Amino acid sequence: MNEYSKFVSRLDAHLQAYSEVPLERWKKDSIRLVNGLAAEELRNLVDLEKRREFGAFFTNSDLADKILSNSKIQFGIEPIVYDPAVGAGNLLISVHKQISEKAISFSFWGTDLHQEFIDATTKRLLITDLLAKQKISSVSIKIADGLKDNDFYKQATHIVTNPPFNLIDCDEKVVWGKGKLSAAALFIHSVIRFTKPGTQIIAILPDVLRSGSRYEKWRAMVDENCNIQDITMHGQFDKFADIDVFSLILTKKENPKKTINGHIWTKKNKSKHVIADLFAVSVGNVVDNRDRKDGNLRPFIVSRGLPGWETVSKVPRERLFNGRSVKCPFVVIKRTSRMGDQHRAVATIINIADEVFVDNHLIVLQPKSKKLKDCKLLISKLKSIETDNWINEQIRCRHLTVKIIARLPI
Numbered sequence: 001m002n003e004y005s006k007f008v009s010r011l012d013a014h015l016q017a018y019s020e021v022p023l024e025r026w027k028k029d030s031i032r033l034v035n036g037l038a039a040e041e042l043r044n045l046v047d048l049e050k051r052r053e054f055g056a057f058f059t060n061s062d063l064a065d066k067i068l069s070n071s072k073i074q075f076g077i078e079p080i081v082y083d084p085a086v087g088a089g090n091l092l093i094s095v096h097k098q099i100s101e102k103a104i105s106f107s108f109w110g111t112d113l114h115q116e117f118i119d120a121t122t123k124r125l126l127i128t129d130l131l132a133k134q135k136i137s138s139v140s141i142k143i144a145d146g147l148k149d150n151d152f153y154k155q156a157t158h159i160v161t162n163p164p165f166n167l168i169d170c171d172e173k174v175v176w177g178k179g180k181l182s183a184a185a186l187f188i189h190s191v192i193r194f195t196k197p198g199t200q201i202i203a204i205l206p207d208v209l210r211s212g213s214r215y216e217k218w219r220a221m222v223d224e225n226c227n228i229q230d231i232t233m234h235g236q237f238d239k240f241a242d243i244d245v246f247s248l249i250l251t252k253k254e255n256p257k258k259t260i261n262g263h264i265w266t267k268k269n270k271s272k273h274v275i276a277d278l279f280a281v282s283v284g285n286v287v288d289n290r291d292r293k294d295g296n297l298r299p300f301i302v303s304r305g306l307p308g309w310e311t312v313s314k315v316p317r318e319r320l321f322n323g324r325s326v327k328c329p330f331v332v333i334k335r336t337s338r339m340g341d342q343h344r345a346v347a348t349i350i351n352i353a354d355e356v357f358v359d360n361h362l363i364v365l366q367p368k369s370k371k372l373k374d375c376k377l378l379i380s381k382l383k384s385i386e387t388d389n390w391i392n393e394q395i396r397c398r399h400l401t402v403k404i405i406a407r408l409p410i
């Protein structure tokens with residue numbers, strides 16, 4: 001992450017300016033450095049491939065503040081807060097907002113694999129400290145693998161973490177999974193193994209851990225070792241990372257105990273809509289080699305050659321048909337789909353002036369609002385990993401049906 005040292009130099013320069021510029025101006029400049037800028041600079045300076053390789057996606061301050069202000073979290077008066085995959089320290093900075101002036105003393109510890117992130121966190125916490133009335137009692141941020149045991153785990157009263165979400169090979173055998181596993185699941189496993197009973201754990205995790213059948217045993221392991229205090233779904237992580245996340249608040253139990261409360265994980269998010277709430281879903285009604293070619297002549301949409309994830313405004317084929325035509329704009333999804341495809345529901349927006357006929361190898365989704373904007377929102381949702389995971393869980397190998405698409409959460 002060498003590229004990120006540019007941001008570290010900027011933090012350095014800002015700290016040096018502390019005694020040189022008027023305090024009010026210094027404070028104003030500090031706000032962005034401790035809020036959104038760390039994540040923005042990460043996106044600007046480090047290319048996406050590299051960020052993906054290490055799962056380096058920093059939590060924005062709004063999401064961090066929302067999660068860390070949950071009333072189920074009790075920091076007490078002398079918390080020791082450890083983030084094992086600390087990045088540029090966004091979660092610790094957010095914890096600071098929650099506890100300063102309430103705690104008598106507090107310590108912030110962090111680990112990460114990258115020196116540039118360690119430096120950024122140390123300097124940003126220094127700026128946070130200079131801005132605050134109450135000083136952080138101790139800060140220790142160092143290079144270490146958060147998946148391995150260390151002293152921080154043993155002494156922490158609280159773990160805050162948004163671990164990497166990429167899939168990795170696990171060095172050790174785990175009873176709840178095999179093959180490539182979510183680094184996030186492995187991180188929570190390590191946190192549970194290495195912390196002492198009573199430690200409160202606050203984590204931001206990919207939704208597949210909450211809802212995927214592949215992580216059922218992982219959920220059972222968490223249930224056995226921890227009391228679950230809260231599970232909240234937050235939807236898309238941020239506008240740059242299209243992955244749904246949830247927050248999990250746990251307290252490690254004194255004695256592990258098998259429990260059967262798997263339902264806690266899958267309680268319905270009442271605010272969530274399914275596609276059928278917002279779109280009329282049907283199958284294209286032309287069976288090309290069966291239906292007679294008479295009636296009206298209109299543009300004819302077929303699956304073959306239709307470009308995925310685009311808006312089509314010219315249709316090369318026409319056909320005579322005396323059945324129902326469809327008004328634009330609308331979305332079509334190719335019905336042919338199987339597990340292992342890069343995307344399960346490949347969609348295209350059709351937006352031409354004419355009404356059109358649609359072949360029965362396509363599923364038609366007409367927005368109840370009649371708005372193009374809703375078609376665009378829908379195809380970005382259909383392209384997401386959550387859609388693929390959800391469809392894979394529901395139907396594995398079969399082709400798409402109206403029923404499946406209608407029930408898809410959006």
Ligand SMILES: C[S@@+](CC[C@H](N)C(=O)[O-])C[C@H]1O[C@@H](n2cnc3c(N)ncnc32)[C@H](O)[C@@H]1O
Binds near residue numbers: 055056164
């Ligand atoms: C999703 S980011 C979150 C950073 C920060 N906690 C936040 O919320 O902004 C995950 C971080 O984990 C770090 N990381 C990846 N693998 C790690 C490991 N094995 N041990 C420690 N940190 C790791 C990455 O470098 C990255 O900074």
